[in-house]
Amino acid sequence: MSTFKDKVIIVTGASSGIGAAAAVHLASLGGLLTIVGRNVDKLKETADNILAAGGAAPLQLQADMDKEADVEQIVKATVAKHGRIDVLVNNAGILERGTIENTSLGQYDRVMNTNVRAVYQLTMLATPELVKTKGNIVNVSSVNGIRSFPGVLAYNISKAALDQFTRCVALELAAKGVRVNSVNPGVIITEIHKRGGMDEATYQQFLEHSRTTHALGRPGDVKEVATAIAFLASDAASFTTGVTL
Numbered sequence: 001m002s003t004f005k006d007k008v009i010i011v012t013g014a015s016s017g018i019g020a021a022a023a024v025h026l027a028s029l030g031g032l033l034t035i036v037g038r039n040v041d042k043l044k045e046t047a048d049n050i051l052a053a054g055g056a057a058p059l060q061l062q063a064d065m066d067k068e069a070d071v072e073q074i075v076k077a078t079v080a081k082h083g084r085i086d087v088l089v090n091n092a093g094i095l096e097r098g099t100i101e102n103t104s105l106g107q108y109d110r111v112m113n114t115n116v117r118a119v120y121q122l123t124m125l126a127t128p129e130l131v132k133t134k135g136n137i138v139n140v141s142s143v144n145g146i147r148s149f150p151g152v153l154a155y156n157i158s159k160a161a162l163d164q165f166t167r168c169v170a171l172e173l174a175a176k177g178v179r180v181n182s183v184n185p186g187v188i189i190t191e192i193h194k195r196g197g198m199d200e201a202t203y204q205q206f207l208e209h210s211r212t213t214h215a216l217g218r219p220g221d222v223k224e225v226a227t228a229i230a231f232l233a234s235d236a237a238s239f240t241t242g243v244t245l
């Protein structure tokens with residue numbers, strides 16, 4: 001398939017979960033990928049899966065989204081290799097558990113830095129390139145950006161901020177031909193919940209609960225989010241901007 005033939009696509013958080021699945025899917029549709037993460041071994045796994053899916057060898061970049069110099073490198077290295085950027089998928093994100101009574105400012109800062117500030121910085125740096133190509137941005141937000149869920153206060157705030165960012169930047173860049181959208185998944189099976197401090201027993205209860213709260217009666221799979229990202233990034237969504245899917 002050639003939906004993204006010769007399109008240069010950056011995916012952050014491509015070493016795991018939704019980002020890894022999105023990178024493989026977009027590459028299998030012809031995209032030339034820059035895959036970004038901190039864990040180089042897992043980044044290489046994604047690169048191997050891209051090749052196995054028939055995609056072109058991706059540019060693998062180790063970067064910490066919380067470090068400004070690392071984020072700058074993502075745009076510089078991609079343009080140095082391909083001379084352009086067509087799609088930016090802002091996917092890297094973290095979750096910290098806690099309420100107003102027990103979320104420290106340190107936790108709040110960590111979540112906001114990765115989920116919002118880094119997205120702001122990378123988007124700001126990539127925008128001149130996206131304007132040249134009339135490209136587009138897909139932000140990976142969450143149902144937590146739309147509704148309030150207990151016990152993940154900083155995460156809820158960060159995703160609500162990301163949704164406002166999507167709408168605002170969509171308005172700002174529309175006249176320049178750049179679309180900006182987000183996917184807002186419900187519960188998807190990845191490492192994020194345990195990384196955020198959920199123990200195994202609580203995680204199993206959480207998955208069970210998700211079967212009763214989603215109309216389809218089950219949690220989602222990373223591939224199902226990857227196809228939604230690909231739709232928004234493709235020309236099939238050419239009249240879609242400022243939308244949370």
Ligand code: NDP
Pocket residue numbers: 012013014015016017018019036037038039040042063064065066091092093094114140141142143184185186187188189190191192193195
């Ligand atoms: P994972 O924990 O599996 O993946 C998170 C990814 O983000 C990893 O590749 C990780 O890279 C990267 N990342 C996190 N912090 C940094 C950082 N400081 N610098 C560089 N990379 C970083 O979780 P998911 O796949 O679930 O999460 C992806 C996105 O999907 C997030 O934005 C999340 O909020 C969102 N989401 C997830 C849902 C779910 O239920 N799973 C539901 C709704 C939204 P590395 O490991 O290399 O550090």
